[in-house]
Amino acid sequence: MEFFYSEKNGWNKWLKSIASKKYSSCFVLVDQNTAKHCLPYFKKQVDFPFTLITVAGGEASKNLKTCTVIWEALLKGGADRHSLLIILGGGVLTDMGAFAAATFQRGIQFTVVPTSLMAMTDAAIGGKTGVNFGPIKNQIGTFTQAESLLLDTRFLNTLPLLELHSGFAELLKHGILKGGTYWKQLASLSTPTIPYLEKLLPVSISYKQHIVDADAKESGLRKVLNFGHTIGHAIESLHLAKRKPITHGAAVLQGMWVEIVLSVAHAGLKPEIANQLFEVLERFTKIPTYTEKEISLLLSYLQHDKKNNSGNCQFVLLEAIGKPVFNQVVALDHIAHALRIC
Ligand SMILES: NC(=O)c1ccc[n+]([C@@H]2O[C@H](COP(=O)([O-])OP(=O)(O)OC[C@H]3O[C@@H](n4cnc5c(N)ncnc54)[C@H](O)[C@@H]3O)[C@@H](O)[C@H]2O)c1
Ligand SMILES: [Zn+2]
Incomplete structure (x- = not known):
């Protein structure tokens, strides 16, 4: 997994790395909060077209039902094995989006742009993907590494203080x-x-x-x-x-x-x-x-x-x-x- 840091020209390097892989199509996964607070800034940084997938966020949505929404959106948007999923969100989205990507058509590539401190320091690193099953946390999942991670702490400006702590x-x-x-x-x-x-x-x-x-x-x-x-x-x-x-x-x-x-x-x-x-x-x-x-x-x-x-x-x-x-x-x-x- 490659790491890109925004203060070290990370966005440019990340964009170049994506361009070099010649993906057939790109999808960006957000929840209602990252759509509002992170997507506008993200759009200013990227120079390629993508299909947006918006799902409900939060722990209560980290389940197979929401994965179905992601898989349906990928299919509707014409995703194939050479598509890329970009996950723009906190730990719930990085876990669930990674699981959806790891299992869609036996696995498509994904990259993570963590937007919560929990995702930046922990959830988005290490290849544990998954969703909750009934009352049991992270019961269904895989070990699958992301292609890359882009770290930009500017996203933390809008993160609620409780989440930062x-x-x-x-x-x-x-x-x-x-x-x-x-x-x-x-x-x-x-x-x-x-x-x-x-x-x-x-x-x-x-x-x-x-x-x-x-x-x-x-x-x-x-x-x-x-x-x-x-x-x-x-x-x-x-x-x-x-x-x-x-x-x-x-x-x-x-x-x-x-x-x-x-x-x-x-x-x-x-x-x-x-x-x-x-x-x-x-x-x-x-x-x-x-x-x-x-x-x-x-x-x-x-x-x-x-x-x-x-x-x-x-x-x-x-x-x-x-x-x-x-x-x-x-x-x-x-x-x-x-x-x-x-
Ligand atoms: N895979 C792993 O190794 C690993 C490690 C630690 C935690 N996790 C998982 O991570 C999850 C918790 O992550 P979390 O605390 O990031 O939860 P989360 O993804 O639910 O994010 C917390 C809240 O902040 C919002 N948010 C995220 N970024 C924002 C931003 N920049 N501005 C405003 N709002 C923003 C989200 O929409 C959500 O409402 C748990 O499901 C846990 O199991 C996984
Ligand atoms: Zn923990």
């Missing part, structure tokens, strides 16, 4: 996992501004791509990217049950908090390093506190997690900043203790 959680996660200067840069931030993100995103992207290159199908190393997610997914389920949904990033921030507590007890993370991490996380999330009822619900969600192993749960824990370890089994009573003391 959600994506920033994954950036922080990359910083904690990578460590070194990258973590220091992130740790010095009190608020994620777009000029800063423009500098940080290429590091985050190349960190994720480097992990994916080493383990595309998540049989080992790629699991480290699940840091914060074992507890984070249970927190998302808890909020859904309370009918007070929170963003994925907000749940991951709290998940990382709890998994740092577990890292001190089970992976030898030094308490003073944990405190440094908490000090940074506290700028972006509230210190999590759970009632006994919530703890027992969280434990029951954890037991249904895909990463569960005979009644215990598997975690990514930290030995130090920049030193994650995966497949760490922690007993439920130890998890309950961590939830009580954080």
Whole structure:
């Protein structure tokens, strides 16, 4: 997969790369928000004709029904195996559009132009495509790499603040996992501004791509990217049950908090390093506190997690900043203790 960065003449290079492939036709996929906020600017950058496909956005639309809308539009627009799908959107569209492209006529090429921070730092990289099936997230999908990704942080100007903060959680996660200067840069931030993100995103992207290159199908190393997610997914389920949904990033921030507590007890993370991490996380999330009822619900969600192993749960824990370890089994009573003391 090729990467193009707008501040490095990325649009021109991306356009040249598309022209050189001599596609038979081009399609651009948007949702109602990216049609309104991103498409006008996109149209000013491109110099080729395309057919627009607009679908309803948001997690509730990430399903096979919406894929059918995409496939029908491709057929109606005369797409063939040499057509290109350009996905202009957040993580829902990059996952779903990529899946629709990967399966249309056994696979047509696609390129991603991520417009949310979540898609720029995470969803649009790594080749996981898919849709939800019934209540289960990302149940149907493929591993298929995009041809290319074009990064332009100007799209973030119209992204709602809540969504910006959600994506920033994954950036922080990359910083904690990578460590070194990258973590220091992130740790010095009190608020994620777009000029800063423009500098940080290429590091985050190349960190994720480097992990994916080493383990595309998540049989080992790629699991480290699940840091914060074992507890984070249970927190998302808890909020859904309370009918007070929170963003994925907000749940991951709290998940990382709890998994740092577990890292001190089970992976030898030094308490003073944990405190440094908490000090940074506290700028972006509230210190999590759970009632006994919530703890027992969280434990029951954890037991249904895909990463569960005979009644215990598997975690990514930290030995130090920049030193994650995966497949760490922690007993439920130890998890309950961590939830009580954080
Ligand atoms: N494939 C992966 O590895 C991977 C990794 C992380 C997340 N994901 C997936 O990503 C999805 C979440 O992504 P998301 O948070 O980007 O959600 P999203 O695509 O729903 O975008 C969030 C909201 O912002 C709007 N939006 C996007 N860009 C905008 C812009 N520039 N201006 C104004 N509004 C804009 C969207 O229309 C939507 O309403 C989830 O479905 C998750 O499963 C996938
Ligand atoms: Zn995530």
